[in-house]
Amino acid sequence: MSRVVILTGAGISAESGLGTFRAENGLWAQHRVEDVATPEGFRADPALVHRFYNMRRAESAGADPNEAHRALARLEAELDGGVTIVTQNVDDLHERGGAQNIIHMHGALAGSLCAACDHRWPSAFETTPADLCPHCATPNTRPDIVWFGEMPYQMDRIFGLLQDAEIFAAIGTSGNVYPAAGFAHEARRSGAHTVELNLEPSMVVNDFVETRFGPATRTVPEWVAELLG
Numbered sequence: 001m002s003r004v005v006i007l008t009g010a011g012i013s014a015e016s017g018l019g020t021f022r023a024e025n026g027l028w029a030q031h032r033v034e035d036v037a038t039p040e041g042f043r044a045d046p047a048l049v050h051r052f053y054n055m056r057r058a059e060s061a062g063a064d065p066n067e068a069h070r071a072l073a074r075l076e077a078e079l080d081g082g083v084t085i086v087t088q089n090v091d092d093l094h095e096r097g098g099a100q101n102i103i104h105m106h107g108a109l110a111g112s113l114c115a116a117c118d119h120r121w122p123s124a125f126e127t128t129p130a131d132l133c134p135h136c137a138t139p140n141t142r143p144d145i146v147w148f149g150e151m152p153y154q155m156d157r158i159f160g161l162l163q164d165a166e167i168f169a170a171i172g173t174s175g176n177v178y179p180a181a182g183f184a185h186e187a188r189r190s191g192a193h194t195v196e197l198n199l200e201p202s203m204v205v206n207d208f209v210e211t212r213f214g215p216a217t218r219t220v221p222e223w224v225a226e227l228l229g
């Protein structure tokens, strides 16, 4: 049970220097989603997909958590009743910012998955299609990332959290991708206070009773300071 459930998206890591997806120069302006973020794309050209996630893993390693990540870790440490961060992000900036109670619903760059036997293990910094699965010893290594057309992780647990939450916040996400874009509606239906902290109104801004616009490194520490009173 968590009093506060927080959904984060690429926008919370933007000020750490990591690209978002749908900005002008975003990741989906540089790479075709179907080539690097679908099971079909992986089957067609696994080397391209490994290179894409090797590049993102290197960028993530070169980035530092920012004041927004650190403010959420403070909230988790100091607020009675519990905080759960449900992140769409695959970087490890929440962890490196000090948070612990994190659900990576779209997977994580830190993980590898075997496309043949579903074994999971900590990813090497650089991976290739030739890497053997430590469990079944076949060359079916893929990033443990949830691609378009695949089911995000821990959805039952997340919906349980949304039903029990007193506060639901969404930070740095455009509301373009379901099921995450539907979380505010779900939480509000169960009586949670919903707040959007984003650079600009998201596609689902009307699902929130409270909105705070601006860069996350300003809006999140302010919001956390108020919650911790």
Ligand code: APR
Pocket (backbone or CB within 6 Å): 008, 009, 010, 011, 012, 014, 015, 020, 021, 022, 023, 026, 088, 089, 106, 171, 172, 173, 174, 175, 176, 177, 197, 198, 199, 200, 201, 202, 214, 215, 216, 217
């Ligand atoms: N502070 C706060 N919000 C910001 C900042 C910032 N400094 N910079 C950008 N944003 C906001 C943008 O206004 C936008 O609404 O972050 C949001 C980023 O939106 P997207 O690029 O669509 O990223 P996200 O919502 O995380 O995408 C969701 O889509 O492609 C899939 O799996 C991928 O997890 C990703 C999912």
